[in-house]
Every structure is written in structure tokens, then in C-alpha cells.
Amino acid sequence: MKKKLALAVIISTLTLHSYAQKIDLEYYLSGNTTYSPEIPAPEQVIGHQVGEWHINHDRLVNYMYRLAEASDRILIQEYAQTFEARPLLVLTISSPKNLNNIKDIKEKHAQLTNPQESEKLDLENMPAVVYMGYSVHGNEASGSNAALLVAYHLAAAQGPEIEKLLNETVILLDPSFNPDGLQRFSNWVNSRKSFNVSTDPNNMEQNEAWPGGRTNHYWFDLNRDWLPAQLPESQGRVALFHEWKPNVLTDHHEMGTNSTFFFQPGIPSRNNPLTPENTYTLTEKMGVYHARALDNIGSLYYTKESYDDYYYGKGSTYPDINGAVGILFEQASSRGHAQESIHGVLKFPFTIRNQVTTSFSTLKAVNEMRLDFLQHQRDFYKEAIQEAQKDQNKAFIFASKDSYRSYHLAELISRHKVDIYHPKKGVNIKGINFSEDQVYVVPLYQSQYRLIKAMFETRTKFQDSLFYDISTWTLPYAFGLDYETLNAKSYNHSLLGEKFNSEQKPSGKLIGQQSAYAYAFEWYGYYTPKLLNKLLKKGYTVKVGNEEFNANGKQFARGSIIIPVGIQEKTPDSIYNTLSHLAKETGIDIYSLTTGLDYSGVSLGSRSFDKVRNPKIMMLVGEGVTPYDAGEVWHLLDQRYDMELSLVPIDEFNQVEINKYNTMILVNGRYSDISTPAKDKLKTWLQHGGTIVASKDALKFLSSSGFGKFEFEKPNNADSLKERKYADINETEGAQKIGGAIFETKIDNTHPLLYGYYRQTLPVFRNSRLFLKKSSNSFANPIVYTDFPLLSGYISKGNLDLLKGTSAVGTSNYGKGMIIGFTDNLNFRAFWYGTNKIFMNAIFFGPIIDRTAGR
Numbered sequence: 001m002k003k004k005l006a007l008a009v010i011i012s013t014l015t016l017h018s019y020a021q022k023i024d025l026e027y028y029l030s031g032n033t034t035y036s037p038e039i040p041a042p043e044q045v046i047g048h049q050v051g052e053w054h055i056n057h058d059r060l061v062n063y064m065y066r067l068a069e070a071s072d073r074i075l076i077q078e079y080a081q082t083f084e085a086r087p088l089l090v091l092t093i094s095s096p097k098n099l100n101n102i103k104d105i106k107e108k109h110a111q112l113t114n115p116q117e118s119e120k121l122d123l124e125n126m127p128a129v130v131y132m133g134y135s136v137h138g139n140e141a142s143g144s145n146a147a148l149l150v151a152y153h154l155a156a157a158q159g160p161e162i163e164k165l166l167n168e169t170v171i172l173l174d175p176s177f178n179p180d181g182l183q184r185f186s187n188w189v190n191s192r193k194s195f196n197v198s199t200d201p202n203n204m205e206q207n208e209a210w211p212g213g214r215t216n217h218y219w220f221d222l223n224r225d226w227l228p229a230q231l232p233e234s235q236g237r238v239a240l241f242h243e244w245k246p247n248v249l250t251d252h253h254e255m256g257t258n259s260t261f262f263f264q265p266g267i268p269s270r271n272n273p274l275t276p277e278n279t280y281t282l283t284e285k286m287g288v289y290h291a292r293a294l295d296n297i298g299s300l301y302y303t304k305e306s307y308d309d310y311y312y313g314k315g316s317t318y319p320d321i322n323g324a325v326g327i328l329f330e331q332a333s334s335r336g337h338a339q340e341s342i343h344g345v346l347k348f349p350f351t352i353r354n355q356v357t358t359s360f361s362t363l364k365a366v367n368e369m370r371l372d373f374l375q376h377q378r379d380f381y382k383e384a385i386q387e388a389q390k391d392q393n394k395a396f397i398f399a400s401k402d403s404y405r406s407y408h409l410a411e412l413i414s415r416h417k418v419d420i421y422h423p424k425k426g427v428n429i430k431g432i433n434f435s436e437d438q439v440y441v442v443p444l445y446q447s448q449y450r451l452i453k454a455m456f457e458t459r460t461k462f463q464d465s466l467f468y469d470i471s472t473w474t475l476p477y478a479f480g481l482d483y484e485t486l487n488a489k490s491y492n493h494s495l496l497g498e499k500f501n502s503e504q505k506p507s508g509k510l511i512g513q514q515s516a517y518a519y520a521f522e523w524y525g526y527y528t529p530k531l532l533n534k535l536l537k538k539g540y541t542v543k544v545g546n547e548e549f550n551a552n553g554k555q556f557a558r559g560s561i562i563i564p565v566g567i568q569e570k571t572p573d574s575i576y577n578t579l580s581h582l583a584k585e586t587g588i589d590i591y592s593l594t595t596g597l598d599y600s601g602v603s604l605g606s607r608s609f610d611k612v613r614n615p616k617i618m619m620l621v622g623e624g625v626t627p628y629d630a631g632e633v634w635h636l637l638d639q640r641y642d643m644e645l646s647l648v649p650i651d652e653f654n655q656v657e658i659n660k661y662n663t664m665i666l667v668n669g670r671y672s673d674i675s676t677p678a679k680d681k682l683k684t685w686l687q688h689g690g691t692i693v694a695s696k697d698a699l700k701f702l703s704s705s706g707f708g709k710f711e712f713e714k715p716n717n718a719d720s721l722k723e724r725k726y727a728d729i730n731e732t733e734g735a736q737k738i739g740g741a742i743f744e745t746k747i748d749n750t751h752p753l754l755y756g757y758y759r760q761t762l763p764v765f766r767n768s769r770l771f772l773k774k775s776s777n778s779f780a781n782p783i784v785y786t787d788f789p790l791l792s793g794y795i796s797k798g799n800l801d802l803l804k805g806t807s808a809v810g811t812s813n814y815g816k817g818m819i820i821g822f823t824d825n826l827n828f829r830a831f832w833y834g835t836n837k838i839f840m841n842a843i844f845f846g847p848i849i850d851r852t853a854g855r
Contacts, residue, residue: 051349080236138181185213219631270308470740480834512592559755687815708812741793
């Protein structure tokens with residue numbers, strides 16, 4: 001026994017040496033609270049005190065299930081899975097009485113969002129609902145570690161205060177918004193933690209390798225995906241949000257090590273004007289609770305000096321347009337277990353304690369302001385319906401020749417509990433007739449009126465010129481759709497036909513009988529690259545038409561694909577069966593052709609048809625490359641188009657043989673680590689017929705390294721040359737950034753890069769100041785910004801003047817190879833469906849671009 005005690009003393013001393021303080025539960029939780037011994041504390045399950053190590057997701061999940069087993073205050077649910085098959089959990093925490101009646105409580109609470117029913121509800125006896133979410137960025141780990149302690153307290157605390165809270169509140173505790181990122185980060189810091197904890201900012205532990213733990217599996221920032229909801233984590237979370245319609249949602253983050261602690265409200269001039277003023281009033285009232293709690297533990301904090309509530313795709317802002325109040329918390333990050341800062345050594349347990357403290361201050365505020373939040377939710381939806389009734393516009397309508405792009409926007413909209421319909425009959429939009437199954441109508445007169453306005457509005461006038469995130473996200477532009485706004489004269493409720501059902505996806509079919517000659521399909525459809533790739537992988541010889549042609553009484557536009565039967569090494573039966581299956585899978589109509597003769601256009605044996613090369617793709621990744629942009633390409637090819645892609649780190653690229661690839665992707669980033677021999681290798685590869693698809697700063701690298709003829713306009717800072725005060729430095733420089741806006745371009749849809757587009761203009765997203773000069777070769781300017789390009793969002797006058805008439809893409813020959821460079825991100829956040837096709841055209845059709853069309 002004495003030996004065991006001595007060993008325990010040694011271990012305790014070592015822990016003291018490591019942290020210079022003994023961390024126990026009382027450091028995080030009030031010493032005045034009694035806790036039930038029947039409920040396991042985190043240390044008893046995870047094997048260490050919270051803050052001694054970074055929690056990994058597996059242990060976090062294990063503890064939450066153990067807690068749910070031990071407590072009658074908790075129901076636990078897996079609401080989604082990540083790409084790496086990790087569960088996303090929510091703990092529904094309330095009094096046992098409430099949990100026994102939880103279905104009825106949920107139903108009554110949801111009625112608050114229905115103005116026809118909400119006035120009948122008794123708010124005095126209705127619990128408030130709080131959604132507490134932690135660590136959407138996996139390397140901002142103090143949140144998820146704090147969730148262990150918050151969950152334990154709610155399960156085990158005893159006394160009248162906790163009983164009152166649980167009787168009057170339903171708490172949805174989401175311990176890890178980003179399981180894959182949290183796991184990646186915890187593995188990094190835990191495996192590099194020294195026995196003598198290093199606080200050096202240069203130490204390996206505090207500097208995780210690319211791409212870091214911030215993002216999910218495909219390197220997406222999940223905190224920008226609440227509105228687009230393109231990723232499984234977000235789709236599950238948004239569904240949970242609307243299942244419950246919480247009154248408050250908290251979003252626990254971290255920021256730079258030399259900061260302190262931030263809680264909302266953010267900068268008032270950057271609030272979204274669609275959010276009602278009372279949302280910000282309630283946010284300020286809650287702030288008093290946070291300040292008081294942080295005062296009590298002596299933590300420094302600030303508010304109203306940074307961050308904003310503008311983009312509804314963020315976790316702390318999405319609730320604001322849905323009748324709730326979102327609250328952002330930002331804690332200075334130790335990034336590992338401890339790190340030097342301007343305030344002294346910042347220790348991981350300290351960062352956790354602040355997150356725990358503000359979690360409790362949130363619950364206290366909601367409990368004491370319960371009626372205010374419930375009344376706010378009821379008023380929000382009542383006022384929304386009243387605004388909808390007064391609005392001169394009554395509906396939005398959209399369609400496309402590409403049925404799947406329209407479908408995916410309808411799918412996105414419906415995820416947010418917005419009613420959407422097909423019309424009863426076909427509609428003409430901007431001169432093109434669409435059938436009823438191609439068209440979608442979104443009436444404004446519904447409870448989600450404000451959110452619909454946020455999805456469809458265009459805005460070019462702003463109170464402030466700085467934005468924490470993008471300044472616009474107009475969804476029909478993002479999807480590249482034909483759309484119109486219907487006013488009272490052009491809209492009638494009788495227009496509405498069948499309600500949208502996401503289970504009814506666009507269907508494709510093989511039209512005609514089995515052919516002994518050829519098959520063809522047009523290039524309009526979103527999943528045509530998937531169909532083409534599957535054919536190439538199966539060994540089919542496939543050709544693309546560079547001229548219009550007619551067959552079986554149908555006209556096929558440029559970019560249409562033909563599959564000649566006679567030259568395939570497959571039987572006619574197997575070809576027919578394969579194409580029938582792929583048409584259904586991809587939603588693309590494939591036509592059976594009985595002859596190749598076309599006297600009015602080109603016949604199918606014409607030299608205007610080019611054989612399509614099977615792409616063998618490498619994308620450079622690693623230090624210097626922007627993970628978001630790389631992840632968007634990876635996700636696009638891997639998830640949407642079922643294509644193989646090799647992700648090759650730059651240092652590996654310097655050593656490897658590259659001749660087995662024929663296509664190389666360089667997204668935005670810094671490529672200075674490519675060695676001189678590797679550049680020479682790349683030039684030789686290009687000369688022999690390789691294709692490079694580059695974007696943004698990668699294009700600048702290629703130009704400066706002698707890979708192509710790309711000239712850029714120098715950014716104009718004239719707006720910042722006016723006489724200003726020193727205090728205006730940040731605002732002046734920030735106003736020159738293009739944080740994210742939408743612009744109109746003129747396109748040449750006879751060019752291979754624009755196959756599949758049928759309009760003469762196209763909206764594009766831009767968030768950079770890279771201005772590519774227009775080529776003197778008119779054939780080399782397939783996408784050019786118009787003279788009045790701004791469609792929606794913020795841009796300074798100087799940048800706008802500079803943007804007009806510049807190119808959005810440049811092509812340059814290099815031997816037999818081709819470099820295709822884009823100034824913009826065509827795959828932004830996985831919801832810019834409208835320009836994905838251009839990127840895919842570069843991959844499939846880049847090699848066939850005529851040599852005379854280069855710069």
C-alpha cells in the first residue's frame with residue numbers, strides 16, 4: 001500500500017511539473033455544487049483529467065454514451081456520419097419529466113414557427129430550447145473538451161438551480177461539430193506532447209502539418225456550410241436544427257494565441273439587414289451574463305470589435321434568419337497543451353475553462369430570459385408572414401436545360417424547410433420554354449419568407465465595406481440557372497402544381513432501340529462528366545462534336561458526345577445494356593442513332609469530332625497550397641463525378657515520375673517549393689502533350705516560371721490614397737479586398753471550355769484581386785468580364801473599374817501541351833454548381849482546344 005501511495009505521489013508530482021498546477025474538476029466547475037457519485041466524471045472514463053490531453057473523438061463518443069447510460073436526464077442520438085464514418089451525436093438533456101414527454105414538447109415548440117398556431121401556445125409553461133455546438137473547426141479543440149465537462153455537470157449536478165434549469169429548458173448538446181477534424185488534430189498534438197510541455201510557438205506540437213485539423217475529410221470549412229449544406233455533417237445538423245427550432249444556438253471557436261476571449265455581439269455595421277433588430281438586442285442582453293461570468297474567474301474578454309453577423313452560412317448567424325439567436329464564442333488558442341503569448345503562457349485547461357464558463361452563462365441567460373426568447377421566436381415568424389403579404393414580389397421561379405442543377409438547388413432550399421413546387425404547366429423564362437418538371441416555384445408567402453429572401457436577393461449597397469466572410473451568395477447565380485422574380489401581376493397561387501419531393505430525382509433514359517451504328521448525348525447535364533468518365537474507364541472510344549449535328553430529327557449542340565458502335569471492342573448488346581444503365585444512373589438522356597448522315601450539318605465521321613482522352617489526373621497538394629480549394633476539387637471529382645485523382649505533395653512531386661499522368665491540377669497557392677529540376681521535368685511533360693489546369697495564384701506562379709503567356713493588371717489602390725486618419729488603416733486596406741462577390745461574364749459557348757452552356761452570359765464567383773489582361777488574340781478570350789459586371793456583393797470602385805473587360809480564363813500552348821488558367825474558383829464551397837462544368841471541360845476538352853486559340 002505504501003508503494004502504491006508513493007507511486008501516486010510521483011505521478012502527481014510529474015503532472016505538477018508538466019503544468020505547474022494540478023488540474024481537477026474544481027478548476028472548471030463550481031466548488032459549491034454537489035455532484036451525484038452515480039454519474040461518472042470524465043476522468044473515470046477517458047483515463048485522464050480534461051485538459052491533460054486533447055480528447056480524441058473516439059473517447060469523446062465513448063464518454064457521451066456512458067453518460068447517457070448513467071443519467072435519466074439524457075437521451076443520445078446519432079444524427080449523421082462523417083465521410084470517415086464517425087458519428088455525429090446530439091445529447092438531448094432536460095428533466096426526466098420533460099424527456100418522458102419530449103415528443104409533445106418538440107411538437108408544441110415547432111408550432112411557435114407557425115403563425116396560425118403560435119398565438120394559442122402558453123409560453124409560461126413552455127421550455128426554451130438551446131442548441132450548444134462545439135469545435136466546428138477540429139483544431140479549435142477547447143470547445144469539444146469543454147463539452148465533456150458541460151455534459152457531466154448537466155447530468156450530475158444536484159440542487160434547486162439545476163432542477164429549475166432542466167425543468168424549463170431542453171438542451172441539445174452537440175459535442176463535436178467536426179469529428180474528422182478533431183480526430184486529426186488530437187492525434188497530432190497528443191503524439192507530439194513532451195513530458196516537459198514545451199510552450200515555444202515554434203515547437204512542432206503547436207504547428208500542425210498541412211492541411212491541419214480545421215477542416216473535415218475533404219478539407220471543407222464546415223462553419224461556412226450551414227446554408228449551402230453540401231456536406232453530410234451539415235445536412236444532418238440542419239435537419240436536427242429544423243426538427244427542434246431552437247431559441248439559441250452557441251458556436252464555440254478559437255482564434256489567435258495572442259487574443260483573449262470574444263463573445264457576440266459583433267460589429268453592428270456588419271449585421272445583415274434581413275435580421276430583425278430584436279435579435280441583436282437579445283444578443284446584447286446575453287452578453288451581460290457572459291461578462292459577469294468571465295469577470296468572476298478573472299478572464300479578459302471583448303465584444304463588438306470584430307466578427308459579424310452577415311453571412312447566413314455560419315453557425316452563429318444561420319439561427320438569426322430562422323427565428324433564433326446565434327452566439328459566437330472565440331477563445332484564444334493554445335494550439336497544443338500550452339503556448340507563450342503576450343499575456344503569458346496560455347494553457348490548454350484555461351482555454352477549456354472559458355468555454356465551460358460561457359456555456360453555463362448561456363444556460364443561465366436562456367433560463368432567466370426564457371419568455372423573451374420564446375416571444376422573439378413567435379414574433380419573428382408572425383412578422384415574416386406580414387412582410388411576405390406586403391411584398392410586391394410573390395415568388396421566385398427557376399429552371400435550366402440541365403435538370404440536375406435545378407434539382408440540386410430545389411433540394412438545397414427544401415432542406416431549410418422551405419416549401420417549393422413545380423408549376424402546373426410549362427413556363428417560358430427569358431425566351432426559353434421549359435416543361436413543368438424542369439421548373440421550380442418558391443412562393444414568398446410562407447413562414448420562411450426571410451430565409452427565402454436571403455437565398456435569392458442581390459445586394460450591391462452596404463453599410464460597411466468590410467466582411468468577415470463573403471458579401472453575397474445569390475443561389476440561382478451560384479447554380480447558373482435561368483430565374484425570374486414574379487410580382488403580384490405575374491403570380492397566382494393557382495400556378496402551383498406538385499410539391500417538390502427530393503426523392504423524385506431527374507431520370508435519364510435511352511431513347512430509341514438498340515443501335516448498330518452510334519449513340520449520342522448532349523453535354524448540358526450536370527452529370528455528363530460522370531457519364532463520360534465511366535465510359536472511358538470501361539474502355540469505350542468516345543468522341544466530342546465541335547460542330548452542331550443532326551440525327552434522327554434532333555439537333556445536337558456543340559459538345560455533344562457520340563459513342564460509335566462499330567469501333568468498340570464490345571458487342572452491341574453489352575453497349576446497349578451499359579448505356580441504358582448509365583442513362584438511368586446519371587439522369588442523362590442518351591439517343592440511339594441509326595445513321596451518321598447529316599446533309600444540313602456535319603456527318604458523324606467528320607473531322608470536327610475529336611476523340612476524348614481518358615484523364616489521368618494529379619493534383620499538387622501540401623504546404624503552400626490552399627486546402628479549401630484543393631479539397632473542393634478532390635470532393636468534386638471523387639464524390640460527384642466518381643473520378644480517380646492522385647493527391648501528390650509538392651515535395652514528393654519533386655522526386656516522382658509524372659509521365660503516367662496526362663492532366664495536372666494546380667489550385668490557388670504558393671508553389672515556390674517546386675525545385676528547378678522539377679520545373680524542367682514539368683516543361684518536358686507539357687511539351688509532350690500534358691494539360692495543366694490552374695487557378696488564381698497558381699496561374700501567377702506558372703507565368704513567372706515561364707510556363708505560359710499570362711499578363712496581369714496591377715491592382716489599383718486609388719480608393720485608399722485619400723487622406724485618412726491612422727485609425728482607419730484596417731478599414732481602408734480591408735475595403736480593397738474582394739471577399740466574395742458575383743460578377744457577370746460574356747462567354748463564347750462555341751469554345752470547348754464552354755460546351756454545355758447555352759446563354760451568352762454567365763455569373764461567376766470571385767474572391768481575389770487577380771486581374772488577367774485580355775489577350776490580343778480574340779480566340780483566346782472565351783470568358784470576359786462585362787462592362788458592368790457587378791451582379792451582387794461588395795467591390796471597391798477602383799477594383800470594379802479594373803475588373804471590367806478583363807479575362808476570367810487564359811489558355812496558352814506549350815509544345816503539344818496546354819495550360820488553362822482561371823482567375824476565379826469555379827468550385828467554391830461545393831455549391832457553385834454553375835461553373836463546375838467549365839472546370840470539367842478543362843479536364844476533358846483541354847487537349848482538343850485549337851492551337852490558334854492560345855495566348
